[in-house]
Amino acid sequence: MIELTLREVAALAGGALTVPADARVTGKVTLDSRAVAPGDLFVAVVGERVDGHDFLGAAAAAGAVGALATRADDALPTVVVDDPVVALGRLAAGVHARLAAGGLRTLGITGSSGKTSTKDLLGQVLAAAGPTVSPPGSYNNDIGLPLTVLDADGTTRFLVLEMGARGPGHIARLCRIAPPGIGVVLNVGSAHLGEFGTPEGTAQAKGELVEALPEEGTAVLNAEDPRVLGMAARTRARVVTTGRGADADVRATGVTLDDAARPRFTLVTAGEEHPVALQVAGEHQVANALSAAGAAMAAGMRPADVATALSGATARSRWRMEVDRRADGVTVVNDAYNANPESMRAALAALTGLPAARRIAVLGAMGELGPDAPAEHERLGRDAADAGVDLIVAVGADAVGIAEGAAAAGRRAGEESVHVPDRAAARELLSEVLRPGDVVLVKASRAYGLELLAADLLTTGTGA
Numbered sequence: 001m002i003e004l005t006l007r008e009v010a011a012l013a014g015g016a017l018t019v020p021a022d023a024r025v026t027g028k029v030t031l032d033s034r035a036v037a038p039g040d041l042f043v044a045v046v047g048e049r050v051d052g053h054d055f056l057g058a059a060a061a062a063g064a065v066g067a068l069a070t071r072a073d074d075a076l077p078t079v080v081v082d083d084p085v086v087a088l089g090r091l092a093a094g095v096h097a098r099l100a101a102g103g104l105r106t107l108g109i110t111g112s113s114g115k116t117s118t119k120d121l122l123g124q125v126l127a128a129a130g131p132t133v134s135p136p137g138s139y140n141n142d143i144g145l146p147l148t149v150l151d152a153d154g155t156t157r158f159l160v161l162e163m164g165a166r167g168p169g170h171i172a173r174l175c176r177i178a179p180p181g182i183g184v185v186l187n188v189g190s191a192h193l194g195e196f197g198t199p200e201g202t203a204q205a206k207g208e209l210v211e212a213l214p215e216e217g218t219a220v221l222n223a224e225d226p227r228v229l230g231m232a233a234r235t236r237a238r239v240v241t242t243g244r245g246a247d248a249d250v251r252a253t254g255v256t257l258d259d260a261a262r263p264r265f266t267l268v269t270a271g272e273e274h275p276v277a278l279q280v281a282g283e284h285q286v287a288n289a290l291s292a293a294g295a296a297m298a299a300g301m302r303p304a305d306v307a308t309a310l311s312g313a314t315a316r317s318r319w320r321m322e323v324d325r326r327a328d329g330v331t332v333v334n335d336a337y338n339a340n341p342e343s344m345r346a347a348l349a350a351l352t353g354l355p356a357a358r359r360i361a362v363l364g365a366m367g368e369l370g371p372d373a374p375a376e377h378e379r380l381g382r383d384a385a386d387a388g389v390d391l392i393v394a395v396g397a398d399a400v401g402i403a404e405g406a407a408a409a410g411r412r413a414g415e416e417s418v419h420v421p422d423r424a425a426a427r428e429l430l431s432e433v434l435r436p437g438d439v440v441l442v443k444a445s446r447a448y449g450l451e452l453l454a455a456d457l458l459t460t461g462t463g464a
Contacts, residue, residue: 001027002153003025003026004025004095005022005025006021006022006024007021009025009068010079012094013088013090015081018077018078018079018080019077021066023077025040027040028041028150029091030043030147031052033055033059036058036063038063041064041068042066042067042076043067043084043088044056044068052069052084056073056078060075066079070084088146091146092146092149093149099154100179104156105182106178106182107159107161107295108163108175108180108183108184109122109186109291109295110165110171110185110186110206111184111222111228112340113186113187113342113346114287115140116137116162117288117320118288118291119134119160120313120315121280121288122134122184124309125292125293125301125306125309126157126301127309129158129299129300132158132159134148134159135148135162137318138164140164141164142174145162145174145177149161149177159178165206168205169208171205172208172211175208175212180209180212180217181218182213183210183220184220184295185209185220185221186228186291187225187287188227188228189342203230203231207231207234210231210232210235213235218237218239219232219237220240220294220298222241222287223243223248224244240294241294242287243287250267250293251290252286253268255283260281261283262280263276263283264277267303267310269293269294272303274306274307276307279312280313280315280321281323282347283350283353284350289310292310293310319334319335320337321335321347322334326458330434330457331356331440333347333351333440334442334454335442336364336444336451338445338446339366340445341369341376343443345380345383348441351387351439352389354439357436358390359389359391359438360434360439361393361443362393362426362453363380363399363441364394364398364444364445365444365448377398378401378405380401380402381401381403381408381409381417383405384406385409385410385417386409392411393430394418394420395425395426395448396421400419423449423452440457442457
């Protein structure tokens with residue numbers, strides 16, 4: 001973060017400093033008192049389980065110079081605000097305005113799936129052209145996005161922001177904190193239908209990103225998704241399309257997969273062709289890479305440099321197509337960070353692209369699908385069967401429809417399609433059936449915690 005006095009923090013955040021203090025914030029802004037280092041600003045947020053105000057003393061002892069909080073505290077100087085999360089957004093907006101005036105380029109990414117993977121690719125590509133700040137994991141909400149903005153300083157050339165939405169107006173609010181010059185929309189899928197109701201509602205919310213772009217900005221739109229392509233009419237910015245079709249401005253030709261399911265293709269744009277060899281697994285990563293390429297070139301990078309940087313980019317965020325091989329020859333694919341129907345199908349396609357003696361899909365439920373959830377889970381079971389998965393293991397009460405769908409598609413219940421009540425039962429089953437040469441995909445929505453099962457499967461080389 002750029003250095004600020006506590007008085008400046010109070011002015012930007014819209015709060016009142018409790019005691020005269022000329023101390024300067026020279027470190028980071030953090031919500032975790034355990035991560036505080038000397039010079040940091042601590043933000044006391046009231047969460048579901050803990051109240052950050054209870055840790056003001058710990059933050060002070062660790063070297064924090066001040067805090068954003070709803071009440072004064074003797075432990076350290078405090079900027080008192082009505083809502084620390086809202087104040088955090090105001091502070092980030094003020095800092096972003098200063099950095100943008102100095103030439104910072106801000107890029108926003110949204111979509112129903114693939115946001116984090118694309119953000120990771122784009123951040124690494126842009127880093128080849130200059131100092132870049134890109135968030136860890138999925139920092140894409142009213143807390144994560146401001147914290148990412150506040151990680152930038154006067155040396156930062158590119159700021160990559162992931163933008164999620166839980167309702168109408170959410171992305172527009174994030175764009176007011178950090179107005180982007182380049183906006184990337186990946187897709188409109190079934191994620192969060194419980195909140196938006198219909199894909200059209202999701203598209204309306206995702207399109208808030210392109211509506212926020214200035215006339216001199218660039219909207220990077222996935223031409224293979226009609227709802228995304230339709231957003232071209234909602235922006236005054238220049239539009240760049242991505243996809244495999246001949247009409248796309250940034251496209252991929254000659255897509256193949258290596259024996260680790262990593263895509264190879266030719267990047268075609270602006271009359272140039274350059275080979276790309278991705279280091280991430282799954283054919284769905286081609287679309288993510290094209291979106292990252294379109295954004296990077298909109299930011300001024302040359303196509304050849306983009307292709308080179310894409311070929312060197314690696315997976316950065318946990319539990320997204322992590323492929324690990326045990327000593328006994330069993331391969332575990334941990335893609336358990338989150339799930340929706342589209343990302344499930346992409347993961348199944350990646351599984352079938354890996355060489356294996358047997359392919360096993362361990363699938364938990366998909367959250368936030370609303371009334372379509374039962375039908376979508378049954379369809380997923382059918383999709384897994386149609387993909388040629390040898391053993392389908394549905395985990396948890398909410399996933400029973402997956403097993404039912406697989407059985408309806410002809411998989412023998414109890415043998416090729418199995419439903420187990422929880423992670424422990426899944427682990428016990430897999431410990432008995434896994435053998436060398438098997439590839440196991442583990443995937444579910446984040447709330448179901450199947451990443452823990454994937455970690456368990458890697459603890460030994462015997463499956464126990």
